[in-house]
Amino acid sequence: MVRIHTTHIATPSHPTPLRLSARARKLMEASVSSKTQGRKHNNIAEFLDWAHQHRLHAKDVLPASEVTLCEYAAEFGGKLAGASVKGKLSVIKGWTIMKGYAWQGGDRLRKVLAGVERSAPPSSFRPEREPVKKSHLLVLHAELDLSDTNGLDCCIATAADLMFYSQLRAGEILPTNSSFSRYNTKFMPKISDLSKTNAAGSKRLFLPRTKTSQMRGDKVMVPVQKGSTNPILSLDNHIRVNELRPSDPLFAYTDTKGTKRILTKTLFLCRCNTIWGRHNISRRTGHCFRIGGTTYYLLAGVNPDVVQVFGRWKSSAFLKYWRNLESLASLHLHRHHSQQSHFSRVSTENVTRRHRRSTYRK
Numbered sequence: 001m002v003r004i005h006t007t008h009i010a011t012p013s014h015p016t017p018l019r020l021s022a023r024a025r026k027l028m029e030a031s032v033s034s035k036t037q038g039r040k041h042n043n044i045a046e047f048l049d050w051a052h053q054h055r056l057h058a059k060d061v062l063p064a065s066e067v068t069l070c071e072y073a074a075e076f077g078g079k080l081a082g083a084s085v086k087g088k089l090s091v092i093k094g095w096t097i098m099k100g101y102a103w104q105g106g107d108r109l110r111k112v113l114a115g116v117e118r119s120a121p122p123s124s125f126r127p128e129r130e131p132v133k134k135s136h137l138l139v140l141h142a143e144l145d146l147s148d149t150n151g152l153d154c155c156i157a158t159a160a161d162l163m164f165y166s167q168l169r170a171g172e173i174l175p176t177n178s179s180f181s182r183y184n185t186k187f188m189p190k191i192s193d194l195s196k197t198n199a200a201g202s203k204r205l206f207l208p209r210t211k212t213s214q215m216r217g218d219k220v221m222v223p224v225q226k227g228s229t230n231p232i233l234s235l236d237n238h239i240r241v242n243e244l245r246p247s248d249p250l251f252a253y254t255d256t257k258g259t260k261r262i263l264t265k266t267l268f269l270c271r272c273n274t275i276w277g278r279h280n281i282s283r284r285t286g287h288c289f290r291i292g293g294t295t296y297y298l299l300a301g302v303n304p305d306v307v308q309v310f311g312r313w314k315s316s317a318f319l320k321y322w323r324n325l326e327s328l329a330s331l332h333l334h335r336h337h338s339q340q341s342h343f344s345r346v347s348t349e350n351v352t353r354r355h356r357r358s359t360y361r362k
Contacts, residue, residue, distance in 0.1 A: 019100050043091040063101035070112045081124040082117025132292035137229040143275045151242040155253035155263045158238040161231040163289035166220050167311035170286025172207050174265040183249050192246035
């Protein structure tokens with residue numbers, strides 16, 4: 001497949017692009033992570049390859065006419081999910097705007113995308129990720145060596161408890177590299193980012209960088225829980241066993257050679273899934289801990305609004321991760337009926353008392 005770069009496409013004479021300054025372009029590029037930028041570059045390259053194969057003229061590529069956009073979207077009909085194709089077009093739209101041109105997509109493109117969505121094959125949809133459950137944490141605690149001689153296993157148990165009960169994203173606390181020298185405390189938490197235990201028995205953790213708060217970071221609650229999976233006890237034990245100092249990474253541990261290392265997301269998930277596999281528990285990803293914690297609180301009867309704020313879910317995005325929908329619906333409908341019955345009973349009692357008082361006065 002021949003690659004065409006944007007520099008190979010002649011700038012069309014009409015329309016004239018509205019140029020941004022170098023500073024403005026740099027800030028636009030900084031609006032997304034380098035990982036996201038990489039995916040966008042791949043999508044643009046894919047579009048340019050398609051345009052080259054179809055021998056399109058430059059004026060039909062940048063800016064892409066609506067006919068070009070419709071034909072490109074139609075290419076994925078019966079192959080990809082509608083959301084995937086919309087994502088590809090969204091990248092092309094951003095690229096077009098960044099180059100200073102107006103977006104040409106309109107009603108015809110929207111109708112083509114709707115058709116692509118309706119024609120998507122079942123194989124194009126990713127199976128829903130199963131949440132981690134509290135019972136899975138109990139399996140980990142039973143299988144891991146949580147003695148004072150195994151710093152790694154103590155670290156893994158703590159990360160699992162914290163990610164579940166605090167509804168954390170794995171990437172917020174676990175890096176991709178185990179080297180101390182490459183650990184950046186501007187992006188990842190250290191021991192001193194963990195507060196002292198409050199009167200209620202819980203702690204707060206400052207996350208220097210999150211998915212939705214890249215610069216200011218965010219604070220999350222580490223709630224006290226009953227039983228062996230209590231994240232407060234796990235944290236205290238992890239810090240003690242691994243002899244961590246305030247400046248150390250939150251999930252540092254001492255390996256079998258006495259060297260301080262950092263727990264990575266890959267090692268963490270590999271260890272968890274190896275243990276769960278022996279118990280016929282299907283493979284879980286890092287995000288499964290977050291949605292598992294959310295489901296746990298919803299099933300426990302915690303108000304969804306509280307769960308949303310606690311888990312730092314934007315708008316109602318977390319609703320699509322509700323699992324055990326039948327149980328959740330029954331639970332909240334039961335609570336609703338109980339509240340209605342209570343209010344009805346109180347109202348009836350108030351009316352009866354007022355009636356008795358008025359009768360007595362007469």
